[in-house]
Amino acid sequence: MGNPDVPETMPSIVREFETVQLGDARLHQRVRAVVARLSVAPGESFPDSLKTEAELEGFYRLLGNQRVSYGALVQAHSEQTLERMAGHDTVRAVHDTTAVAFDGDGDGARKGLGPLNGKDTQGFLAHATLAVATDAINQPLGLLGLACWARKASALSKSPRKKNRTGSDYARVTDKESTRWLRQVEAAEQAVGDRTSLLHIMDREADAYPLLCAMVEQGHRFVVRMARDRNVSELAEDEEEALDDGARLRLSEALVELPIRLSREVVLTQRRAGPVPASKRAHPERSERSATLGVGARRIALRRPYYLPELAEELAVNVVLVQEIDTPAGEEPVAWVLATNEPVDTPDQIAAIVDHYRARWLIEEFFKALKTGCALETRQLESFRSLTNALALFAPIAWQMLLLRSLSRLEPNAPAERALNPTQLKLLHQHQPKKLPAQGATVVDALYAVAGLGGHLKRNGPPGWLTLARGMQTLLMLETGWNAAVANSAKTKGEM
Template sequence: MLWAAREFATAKLGDARLTQRLISLVEKLAEHPQSSLPEALGEWSATKAAYRFFSNPKVTLQAIYDSHREATLDKMQNQSTILAIQDTTVFNFTLHRQTEGLGPIGQAGLSGFFLHSCLAVSAEGVPQGILAHHMWVRSPEGKDSRNTHKKRTLADKESARWIDMTKEVRNTVPDSTRVIMVGDRESDIFDLFLLAASHHDFLVRAAWDRRLHDSEEYLWHAVESNPILGRTTVKIPRADDRPERMALLTLQVATVTLRTPPHRKKENLQPPTLTALLVREESSPNDEEPIEWMLLTTLSVTAMEQALQCLTWYTYRWRIERYHYILKSGCQIEKLQLETKDRLTRAVAVYSIVATRLLWLTYQARETPEAPCTVVLRESEWKALYIAKHKSTSLPKHPPNLQTAVLWIAKLGGFLGRKHDGNPGLKVLWKGLRRLEDLTTMWEILHPT
């Protein structure tokens, strides 16, 4: 697969053989993302080579991610705006009692490590790749109480990762591309808002009903006191505990200046002035809580069109949840048995590239459906796919378009493609790609070049 070679063309592992091993490993894992390492690699010799690769100290997270980031930046060259979407997930390895180097992850007795990712997404909603990452193990002491937490400096808090990653991404992406950091309620951090003065743009969901500057008023009341700017409908994606549905939303907007927290008064900080956009669902199904999002942004919102753009961009935040979902449920990261934290984190880095590939394929097919499928499939792959679909050895002169090919792959994975089924999801694409790989292998045996 040429894409894997392009992803790691600049990988600095200190040995060309290690780089080639990385490319080969990613190719195999991309073909069988849900399989265990022995199942994906097929032969014991290849499996042993993979274990040695993950154990090799020359194989650094920095080298893997840096090479992938360069490939991601190449994809973004002609894009004037990019969304840098951040989120955190946790990997649970509690059942792997012999794995060394893990730490607490929540309830007493649970162990694993954390991953904070920053996913680049185009203004049209197509994932481009990972711009930054941070993996860490929490100390055995666990989290502080609220009072103790306030007394610690930002640099000593886990929340500093939002600030540090925002700065890192802004310094990495060329100035010709506008970067808008997007985050959920965990990113409601006063120090993040202070970055607005240094040309850092963001769009985050508020977690706290903050007091406003030089006023007795609070954030929510200030916005909901304004008239409704307009109404719109948004598709809420399905989740484990809810089906997909359409939500009718009202939008209200206000310009607000946030009050500096009392324990920061001595720092003489300039209170940040932001746009606040309140999004509320007018009615919801009886068993579901209605949607209510308070979005804080550096972007100007004076008209409905601008409000809708902010809302649309915030809904793209679900892309990073899908990315973490692929890692955990698709690539089965938490089933890996690699004995040490260092080996596991190297494996996560490799699987991250596999996950972004699957994510890109899903959304690119929706954005550019008429593009030739050869942008993602080898010649033998699309031909094997065509024959499997049509049960015929007669091939067309030109390959099908991307949307058609992705639909056929999804149907290999069990997608029915009925009118009400919508676009195929990630799970059926994983299954379809695994089936396509078997078909392609048979095609290549019968049609040697």
Template sequence: MKTQEILDPEQWAEATFGQTQLKDMRRTRRAVTTAAHMAEEPAASLPAQAQTWKDAKAVYRLLDEPNVTFDALMQPHWQQTRLRMDTLPLVLLVQDTTDLDLSHRRKMSGLGEIGNGNGRGMYLQTVLAVEPDSRAVLGCAYQCPFIRIPAPKGETRAQRCRREKETDIWHQCVQHIGPSPASSVRVQVADRGADIFEFLHVCRSIDTHFVVRATQDRRVQTQEGTLGYLFEQVRSQPSSDVRPFDLPARHGHQARSTTLYLSWTSLELLPPRNDSRLNKLPPLPVWVIRVWEEGAPKGEEPLEWILLTSLVGTTCEQAWQRVEWYRARWRVEDYHHCLKTGCRIEERQVQSAERLIRLLGMLSPLAVRLLQVRDLSRQAPESPAHEVIEPETLTILAAHVGLLPSTMTVETFWTEIARMGGFLARRGDGPPGWKTLWKGWLHLQALLEGAHLAFHLRL
């Protein structure tokens, strides 16, 4: 999307939902109107977004329509994302699962167990398309909400192997997206939850590559035909390269700098012996990369990533590149955070899981938009702001912060927006995140509305 299509709520809503097939054009127009209201203030409640009782009732009727399904609402967004993917020579498809915790909604019907079984809610599987160099978010390539179904009591291993399992969602998402076109390479990037032999096999069967963090100590075969186990084989490899590495801050841990060692080797993963669906499949050739640190600070667990990839490589640079691709997996965690915090999906006052899933079909593209606003703030930072920002918006912001519109760069524009949202812009601070950018953007919209009213009233 162009900058103005992302920033303008009505243009964004029309581009995202204008082609939605809901069996009645009136429903499509209502979806566009509702999405535009949501885009103005994503975290607000449905009545606050609708602004009138008439529009609020229309939204609730829309969420009750059987023909308004999650897939129907998301289909145009998926198609647009895949068209953007086809224009790039390489795309990372970052996949992950998150839970929507609705335990506090005791009267909501249709929910299932989450976590260890004490909570209630649903799960959401997301495949986010990401540009590998800039890490810009192209959109959702596919997404699937699902309710956990408990395993039958007394189920045997043979019965479990024959029935559909919850982990099948990983390779089903790959199949829904389909094979890579001849002009583009697609790489599924995932954390340890995707270390599933069937997932890896399906990726290769439709010409999609993968970079997945290993968690299973699988049986492997070396190039010489020696049998062994994955972790022992990989950890026996000597270091081939060393690089400094900055670990970002995370919950309970401060940011720190360390040194990472790198090794890699080529192996074949053997199929699981005890799974009748998979044990007749051929071995899967992979390139295994290990990065680790030695002498971690006291109280910190030493970092170690063992990555499985189908992309053949022979140099240190190629190995480090795969490591960087794996680091892009945090983009999908950002996305889920946007959905929960920026769009408040877990706080929505609807009475059934079915309604919430339909509502998710409207909020999911909106969460992508929040991330794309952040991406806009980091593209061509030295370019003049007037080349990409609407003149009226630029003029109002410049007047508010005491600058000349002609002197503002893209970086200056978005930094001032973020300041309005609480960003301090200290020397050691990194670039602003989506939260402060979005808060600042809403503040600027209020200033624009005030300017329009003042002009209308000739104040």
């Protein structure tokens, strides 16, 4: 029934941890018990969702345990992600970094955290790789990787020395954050092997010559948004070699008067301004609007920066220019320059590049689900180890909420059975009969019914992560109770 790519029911979170490897049977048992409890209450604080003192005590001990690491916890979830990728020819690996921030004052410094880009905040950075299907609904399949780190206090970019640093100075730094992109690309490729072809999607942070070079050389497929107006060369007609001097120019010059090969109508989502001026420039505030995008593409050679003499002198890539046409007054026009090693010969191929990049928003949503829905940033945990362990435990729960919302947005008329299991639908119908009819309910009905359980009012527009998480919590509690009751009655009656 339905699309074979989409699971018939929401999978059980507990399954994500069945394969967790911590080298200690009692720890395994503990992790599974904790996850079973947390999936019932993703938006609650720990003390509310873990009822007894002993459980709470044990939970903090678990998260701070030297033998529990977020890597091992995420590994188990990633193995399930790999299984969900079966049967997909190409899966996007969407990479991005998010800052997990905590107020610097109040509870005092947490162990192992570092400065972030805001004032009075401490925290850590999480770099995630989310698998996203190339099907009609961009189904999120789960995490393929997660890396967390805290900056050292000296890394704060306020010092004039760092501000005036040149490209060649930076090239000599060996442990810079940008190397995480390639490390995670290689880790994902290795984990996936040849069962599926990965296509790596990255935003402007990933516009680094060494990374692009490595992906081209190793044959890893990518679509990366470019941040810099690089030096480029025209390529000779028949060969992958740049023409001699004289043909050198800036990328922006090479894209002037690029013929528009296709145009697309898209809805641009609302975006709120970022917390600091720098991010306001990079991500200006905007309200939701529909836009016409004109798209052109060409092949060109990127020139190696002078401070990286050990790398290839030039790098042939395809460049796709996406530009908004007739932008309304007062709005910043959309303009993306995407670099890719995917073909751009036909309008369909060019359109595919735009679709791949637009699927990137799912990782932003995943981070929102993780941080807002699971109320991660307010949890009272005291160290880098316990906070990153909590993040890893919540990752599959956030993924599950993302799956429900993605289905509702992108295939609103799909039957509700595609997003929720039969028990959940039965219970939702009992508790929200007007929102979820017994027959013919859609995934949108299911979304509003779940959000309704979380206190959401339809006149307030689409539900946010918080109400959705609260509704999901109630539904999972109802389901757990229902399952317990069924198991109990089966026992007494000696049947089923």
